[in-house]
Amino acid sequence: MIIETPTHYFLVSGASEGFTPLNAFDGALLSAGIGDTNLVKMSSIVPPRCQLISPVPLPPGALVPTAYASISSDISGEIISSAVAVALPKEPHYPGLIMEYSGRGTKVDIEETVRRMALEGMKLRMRETKDLISIAVEHKVQKVGATLAAVVLWDRDEIG
């Protein structure tokens, strides 16, 4: 295989102000605990039998396959939110589905949408959902703000 298939995953979220939108995004990564890694964005599947764990520290500079939603804004007072959801199938030999969503609006609204998105994706696959997990974060912009929600894929050898 070109790139190894991950065996573990965890969910994180964060928010930050910053000097520029990219700095705010960087701050959101730091506040989510994944700020000193190299995220490699991917679309958006939990491999079969991949195990949910609590967030673990990642080696600095590691290349980390991640499905994430993020948004930045420079409109003072605006509420921005990011969320990810993971729908896990009844049959453990099937993969799970990750959905990402960001937008203006509250954490509650954005999280509800991303959860529906994940359920819709499972319906399209005609797979029954056993568990639906999600994480979301909101931020009220002061000058330049960003939010991020992520599903980080990782492997067992890296977990102490």
Next chain:
Amino acid sequence: MIIETPTHYFLVSGASEGFTPLNAFDGALLSAGIGDTNLVKMSSIVPPRCQLISPVPLPPGALVPTAYASISSDISGEIISSAVAVALPKEPHYPGLIMEYSGRGTKVDIEETVRRMALEGMKLRMRETKDLISIAVEHKVQKVGATLAAVVLWDRDEIG
């Protein structure tokens, strides 16, 4: 090498409606036969001597280097199309070039454009083109639709 260089590749395309633009994109991936994988987007070269194959099933959740074009729309009645083209050089020790293009318009128009883009890219490299292959798909949007065309890079160990 950080990531292994792929040895085989194949072309796919798909289209779908969905609950949101991301759901429609997810549906397009499923209709293209690569919906349960983790696409890692890359720019856009076929390694020398990389072999064209027919689409093969990918392991669920695998991380798959892919060059792709996609577009979504929520304008009812709009025609959207995605296409990819691969220009292969006369000299087999040179790499091939992938181009991606999406837009409003018919499959015929979008595919013609992407083929010209690939030929232009070869001209810029002053390499003669031996073969030019492409794939395209169009979709008439009902509520929220998406199209996708992709060149999937893969390796021989995964092919039965």
Next chain:
Amino acid sequence: MIIETPTHYFLVSGASEGFTPLNAFDGALLSAGIGDTNLVKMSSIVPPRCQLISPVPLPPGALVPTAYASISSDISGEIISSAVAVALPKEPHYPGLIMEYSGRGTKVDIEETVRRMALEGMKLRMRETKDLISIAVEHKVQKVGATLAAVVLWDRDEIG
């Protein structure tokens, strides 16, 4: 680890006109010397003790983790620029930080901004900066132009 952590890195930049925005981007990659590779975009850390080298030829078609800024424009006469900066910490066991920035404007302005972005990111981490390096490029658009600045991560086995 899913993907190996790079041990070396180098900075490049380029600019080009092209048949379409993607062709101009492709031309900018070629002018930067990384045009026949598969860039895998990542966010944006130099692993601890990763060594700065002069640009080396990359194997054609290789999958190359890269942090980059790029911009394209079809407004004749417009000046567009791209820049990347790397801030390296005093303590060698900490990672360095990469920032990317593109926009309308001169190379001098865009490079100044990206350098401040990198310094701000180090401040946020409460790390002292030992070195700050950057690269930038500007281009005056004729018909369709693009600029690119990139930090390419690579590993020692590939360096002759």
